[in-house]
Amino acid sequence: MLANASDKTPFLSVPPVNDRYIIRVTATNNNCVNCNxxxxxxxxxxxxxxxxxxxxxxxxDAAQATKIMDKVSDLVTSMTGSSAAVTVAEGVTGVVVRETKPADVQDVFIAYRSPNDSMSIIENEETLATFSRSVTVSKEAFVKARSNVTIPFAGVIRFLNLASDMKNSTVLGNEVLAVEMGTTITNLTDKMQIHFWNMTYTGIPSCHSWNGEGSQPNWTDDGCLTRHDGQNILCECSHLTFFAVLMASFTSFSPLNETISTSDLNNLTIITQVGCGLSMFFLCIVLFMHFLLRRTKASNATRILIHLVSAMFLLNFTFLINNVVANLNSSVGCKIMAALMHYFMLATFTWFAVQAFHLCLQIYTGGQIVIHRYILKVSIVSWLLPSVVGIVLLILGKYGEQVIHTSDSQQTVAMCWITDNLVHYVVNIGYYVVVFIFTFTTFIIILSWLFFLKRTRTGQTSTHGKKIVTILGLCCMLGITWGFAFFAYGALRIPSYYIFTVLNSFQGFFLFIYYYNTSHTGEISSSASGQKNSNSTKTIKTSLSSFENPYTDPPEKK
Structure with missing residues (x-):
């Protein structure tokens, strides 16, 4: 006990102290002494x-990277401890962790602070946030590996110089991480996680994987979910293989990695859902009227129209449920969903072309089409050809989950679709360009023909409303409205999205109005004497002035 010099009865007397010592603690590092x-x-x-x-x-080389991962399992038997730092070559390092007590297997956390930093083994998940990168191998993966390997282990190898893929994709930090456990690990419910914290990057991050096959990486986002918020990126994958974060550009237009504002995405989603729902409703009415209420034999033109309506109905249906299937996180289900929607889209395009072909053939033959089993032949081509394309792409693994990103990184929409840009451009855009040129040319020819009939007929009246419905019906029947997708560049990008979405979402509604207004005209009259093939000699009175059924055949040539 200390006592002041002024105390009259001090318990302990000490000399006066004139020096004062001030200790300032400025260190920020955690120096742990005698702690875990x-x-x-x-x-x-x-x-x-x-x-x-x-x-x-x-x-x-990609093949050499695969060879390296195949050799990782050989290290386990030569290890004296439970973990080892692995050095392979320049830019290729990693760590192997083995579970010496299989009964006590837990999640394994591996982290590092920079691409050139050595990897550390973390014993609690909370500490991971103090690093800039981390890999989490779940306990479920070890449980699955235990049935095929003697000693469960996890090897994480970091490649800083892996060769680029065919598309020369941009890889975040040039870092490719590969996880090896001595056996194939798939369908994880407790997914493997890769974290990137406080990263500076340009573009949209997307987690991808590569199965190690081929002379170049073939990146796919199949089985991986990307979560990013500002500078933090999280990859959650249901399998173990090679992983990388690919960067999509903000500026370049890519239908497989679109970037729009959150408000535009929400507006377009609402318009599409409402429009597709209404289209399906009215397309159902058209099918109901045709199959249950129609009393006379349908003309060839009407049959082709019903095929188009059926394809369009199924396209709208698969589009509406696409996002629901994508959110189920089922790789197989998403691939099947993408294949079905792609098939019905190609079938719809094909029936657009068939409509144009039929109209041209009617004008050329004067309404007397004498092709044997004409409808059967065009039906086989229109329904079978798209199925061949879909099956081939499904076998090649070109379908999977795609994500539509927003520029503020706050909202994304997942859908099941084609995962290869080149396939998308060739199969979808390339095919529709051919169809559009043919149908648009036919549209101009039909309009010219209708106006010619208007000038040659007298004593008939018409309304502008019926003219507009006629033109809209032809546009929808020939798929002209899909052509607005060609204007989705630069300043016209967002407006063209809205126009394209509105017109195509309500395409079924326009066809219903068109069908309803024309369903009572141009019907095929059955001969009272039972003459065969009476529909080959029927006539139509289609014109902008009379607005009678343009689906039936044109007047016979004299």
């Missing part, structure tokens, strides 16, 4: 002996 540090370094260092032809500054 959650950050552990590997127990030993191992050089993986794999022959590589990589030189300083060169890229590592």
């Amino acid at each position: 540090n959650p950050v552990k370094q590997p127990d030993e260092n191992i050089q993986l002996n794999v022959t590589t032809d990589i030189k300083k500054g060169d890229k590592l």
Whole structure:
């Protein structure tokens, strides 16, 4: 006990102290003394002996990367501890963790602070946020591996110089991470996670994987979910293989990686859902009127129209449920959903072309089409050809989950669709360009023909409303409204999205109005004497002035 010098009866007397000492604590590092540090370094260092032809500054061949991962399991038996830092070659390092007590297997956390930093083993999940990168291998993966390997282990190898894919895709930080457990691990419910914290990047991050096959990486987002919020990126994948975060550009137009504002995305989603719902309703009415209420034999033109209505109905239906299936996180289900929607879209395009072909053939033959089993032949071509394309793409693995991003990174919409840009451009855009040129040319010819009939007929009146419905009906029947997708560039991009979405969402509604107004005219009259093929000699009175059924055949040539 200390006492002041002024105390009259001090318990303990000490000399006066004139010096004062001030201690300031400024260190920010956590110096743990006699405590359990959650950050552990590997127990030993191992050089993986794999022959590589990589030189300083060169890229590592994809086949060599696969060869390296195949050799990781050989290290487990030579390890003396429970973990080891692995060095392979320049830019290729990693860590292997084995579970010496299989009964106590837990999630394994591996983290590092920079691409050139050594990897550490983390013993609690809370500490991961102090690093800039981390890999989490779930307990479920170890449980699955235990049935095929003697000692469960997880090897995480980091590649900083892996060769680019055919598209020369941009990889975040040039970092490719590969996870190996000595056996194939798929369909994880407790998914493997890769975290990137406080990252600076340009574009939209998207988590991809590659199965290690081929001479170049073939990245796909199948089985991986991307979550990003500002500078933080999280990849959740249901399988183990090679992983990378690919960057999509903000500026370049890509139908498979679109970037629009959140408000525009919400507005377009509402318009599409409401419009497709209404279209399906009115297309159902058209089918009901045709199959249940129609009393006379349908003309060839009407049969073709009903095929188009059926294809369009199924396209709208698959589009409406697409997002629901995508959110189920089922890889197989999403591929099937994408294949079905793609098939019905191609079938719809084909029936647009068939409509144009039929109208041209009617004008050329004067309404007397004498092709044997005409409807059967065009039906087989229109329904079978798209199915062949869909089956081939499904076998090649070109279908999967796609994500529509917003520019503010706050909202995304998942859908099941084609995962390859080149396939999308060739199969979808390329095919529709051919169909559009043919149908648009036919549209101009039909309009010219209708106006010619108007000038040659007298004593008939018409309303502008019926003219507009006639033109809209032809546009929808020939798929002209899909052509607005060609204007989705630059300043016209967002307006064209709205026009394209509105017109095509209500395409079924326009066809219903058109069908309803024309369903009572141009019917095929059955001969009282039972003459065969009476429909080959029927006439129509289609014109902008009379507004009678344009689906039936044109007047016979004299």
